[in-house]
Amino acid sequence: MSMIAAFYSGKSILITGATGFMGKVLMEKLFRTSPDLKVIYILVRPKAGQTTQQRVFQILNSQLFQKVKEVCPNVHEKIRAIYADLNHNDFAISKEDMQELLSCTNIIFHCAATVRFDDHLRHAVQLNVTATQQLLLMASQMPKLEAFIHISTAFSNCNLKHIDEVIYPCPVEPKKIIDSMEWLDDAIIDEITPKLIGDRPNTYTYTKALGEMVVQQESGNLNIAIIRPSIVGATWQEPFPGWVDNLNGPSGLIIAAGKGFLRSIRATPMAVADLIPVDTVVNLTLAVGWYTAVHRPKSTLIYHCTSGNLNPCNWGKMGFQVLATFEKAPFEKAFRRPNADFTSNLITSQYWNAVSHRAPAIIYDFYLRLTGRKPRMTKVMNRLLRTVSMLEYFVNRSWEWSTYNTEMLMSELSPEDQRVFNFDVRQLNWLEYIENYVLGVKKYLLKEDMAGIPEAKQHLKRLRNIHYLFNTALFLIAWRLLIARSQMARNVWFFIVSFCYKFLSYFRAPSTLKV
Ligand SMILES: CCCCCCCCCCCCCCCCCC(=O)SCCNC(=O)CCNC(=O)[C@H](O)C(C)(C)COP(=O)(O)OP(=O)(O)OC[C@H]1O[C@@H](n2cnc3c(N)ncnc32)[C@H](O)[C@@H]1OP(=O)(O)O
């Protein structure tokens, strides 16, 4: 029997961010491996016209939860959605719900965050710092609490090259930042943001670092651990390979490349692509929850959930395998044939942006205008290039994360737990994983049917022919213009034509003789 699974049986677990990518996989695994757990409280807000209950219903009825329904048929009864909005200082939780949370919770997994890179500092501080502080305050009033697990990011200290499993201080204390957000107006915040984030690329990584400091400073007597995953990708094995449900990280770019919008990117092919499957992160998270509660380490332990130092893969290899999978299973209705040119040179990248991205968009919009339709491709392309420019920071650098605590934890697990809660990324076969990732993007994000692959291949063949035709026409027009203007071009043309004529005559003579 798995000790970790047994540990969660009978427990009341609070999860924030349960409607997010990682939160859903965390809930799924908990229900599947510990169907006897008492209850999972999730803090949910209504969104996109759906009530909190409707959102929970949708999650439980998704493909991700199919296996759970077999092992835990009463899963609906074990999930308790609590109306909450982390944008409010008291989370807007009702008195009764708050009372229940405070008196019953045994374990907290804090996954909620804003993961947008360009969020306004005020909002990023509210979600990633103030809400964490607030949750810690709640946790300190929970008599039955055994462990508080905070999900951060491996990039919270991306201004450093080598990152240890420790908390690095930020120049300005989080409390001062929280206070200042209350009285500074947006214009002033905009002005000081670049100075505050310093050599970090965005408000996301900066506020996640502040969040860690808050955890360290306000942990009191709580049993706390911090997990720092790198770039979280589709599932590796569980509940099935390739599951993904949002555009963050590489997923959006895989779509953009597969649909032929994005054909080149400023990326360093040899830089480490520190991806980590979401089920690996979840397995580590659950193992950390167990270890923190049972072994009660004296200090707050930080666990790096990264792949680069144990089983590195680089962006070049990833791009190659993504393209190879597009060959086998192309995405439907592509704009152009997929390609993945990785260049680390800024000028080359700007050239390809002009030739491979902006020019086709302008030509397509011109075609739309001619046929009486509304042009839209230039707008789509501009947004895509803006997104790509924000991700470029992460694909042109490599980081080294030490993983002593993660490896220590692995050695503490029984063979059964190492199997059920596997987070040993050395066993990951990258080529297989990336292929499943791309297929998962096609199936679960784009909702494309595998039966449509022959038609998609046919479409790509048509695009290839159009491409050849277009290039030939372009060449002939350019050549014709050149001949009209330059004596030298005319001489070259005359030379080529007469050479071809002589060449053909040479072959015609012997064949005539044979006859
Ligand atoms: C050539 C071969 C390629 C092979 C693959 C190479 C892969 C390289 C991948 C590098 C990833 C590096 C990630 C580093 C992660 C750090 C780790 C973390 O903790 S971070 C945790 C992870 N956090 C993140 O990853 C957050 C990243 N995302 C953001 O911060 C924001 O979405 C934004 C600022 C980029 C755009 O904001 P804004 O313009 O205000 O508007 P919206 O947000 O509303 O979206 C606008 C449109 O863009 C769409 N779309 C969205 N995302 C992506 C995407 N990734 N991509 C593409 N498209 C994307 C979206 O669908 C929408 O489409 P439409 O409605 O117009 O049709």
Ligand SMILES: NC(=O)C1=CN([C@@H]2O[C@H](COP(=O)(O)OP(=O)(O)OC[C@H]3O[C@@H](n4cnc5c(N)ncnc54)[C@H](OP(=O)(O)O)[C@@H]3O)[C@@H](O)[C@H]2O)C=CC1
């Ligand atoms: N994805 C990645 O590549 C990485 C993620 N991480 C970290 O992992 C954690 C989970 O990330 P991930 O699942 O990918 O992120 P998602 O964006 O998928 O999920 C974020 C979650 O936070 C919730 N949330 C956001 N704002 C509020 C709010 N005001 N009130 C209540 N809930 C709110 C969201 O709820 P709602 O559905 O209502 O919006 C959602 O459930 C985060 O802490 C992130 O920093 C770390 C490294 C990499």
